[in-house]
Structure formats: C-alpha cells, structure tokens
Amino acid sequence: MTTSASAPAGSGNSTAASGTVTDRLVEANERYASAFADPGMDARPVLQVAVVACMDARLDLHDALGLSLGDCHTIRNAGGVVTDDVIRSLTISQRALGTRSVVLIHHTNCGLESLTEEFRHDLEMEVGQRPAWAVEAFRDVDQDVRQSMQRVRTSPFLLHTDDVRGFVFDVKTGLLREVDPA
Secondary structure (H helix, E strand, O other), rough: OOOOOOOOOOOOOOOOOOOOOHHHHHHHHHHHOOOOOOOOOOOOOOOOOOOOOOOOOOOOOOHHHHHOOOOOEEEEEEEHHOOOHHHHHHHHHHHOOOOOEEEEEEOOOOOHOOOOHHHHHHHHHHHOOOOOOOOOOOOOOHHHHHHHHHHHHOOOOOOOOOOEEEEEOOOOOOOOEEEEEE
C-alpha cells in the first residue's frame, strides 16, 4: 500500500522543497476543485447513519465500510470515544439532519491504550493550565466501546438510541469485530 507519506517528495508534488504539508494540501485541493462538480447533495446522510470513530490515520472508514460520499455523517476524535462533543454532534445529526443509527468504531493498537490521565497533569505542569477535557484513555478496547455505547443509549438529547452498535477495527486485517453491549 502506498500512502502520501511514503511517496517520494518529487512524485507529482509541485510543492517546493521549503513548502509545508499544509501548502501541499492546499495545492491538492486546487487540483481537486478544478475538476469538482457539485454533486447536488443535501447535508442529510442518505443512509441515515452517523459513524463515530477514532481519528487514527490507518482507518479509511469509507473504504472499510463500503460508503460513498453522502452516505453518512462521520465524527472522529482520539479513541473514537463518546464525549460531550460527540453527543453534541450526534444530537445535531439526529435532530436536524435525520440520522437514526449510530455505529461506533474503536480499533486495535490505539494510542489511547498507552496514555493515562497523567497526560493532563503533565500538560498542566508544562503550560500552567489544566485542560478542561479528560484524556479518556483506556486499557480494554471492548470495555471502552461498551462505555461509549452506553453513553449514546442514555443521552437525553438523542432521539434514536435503539440502533447503536459498537465495533473494534483490526488494523492488521481490516476486519470489524462487533462488541456485545452487555
């Protein structure tokens, strides 16, 4: 598998050697936009599903789930954990944009498995201010998926909590393994 990180710098990249990654992304967007045609879509996902997943760069959710542009809302954060901000996004997704199902995806070999809440303490010591957010680190990925499912199912803000399923994506095989909520 070739990724943009493994491609040689000169392979079709017009960014000068001193250019930044952001410059490279902006140039890629200019190429994309030059051939772009408005797909005429609405913001409501065709499949009425919201996918909450980890931000890990190894997860290509659209390919892994057979999704096309416009099929779902995708909400990503460190660990794919259900935080207050994820509940905010899911609430808007359901109440304003018609989603009815929620799919949660954590993955094997997640960076949050090696962190602790000590990370917050270290940040406070470094910058002089304690972060308002929790790290949400975990040791047991299945248990964290269960906790995330429970947070969705018990949120008073969400209208549709009966079709909530959680999975662990194996970064070595690409397969999803469903987590029993019990």
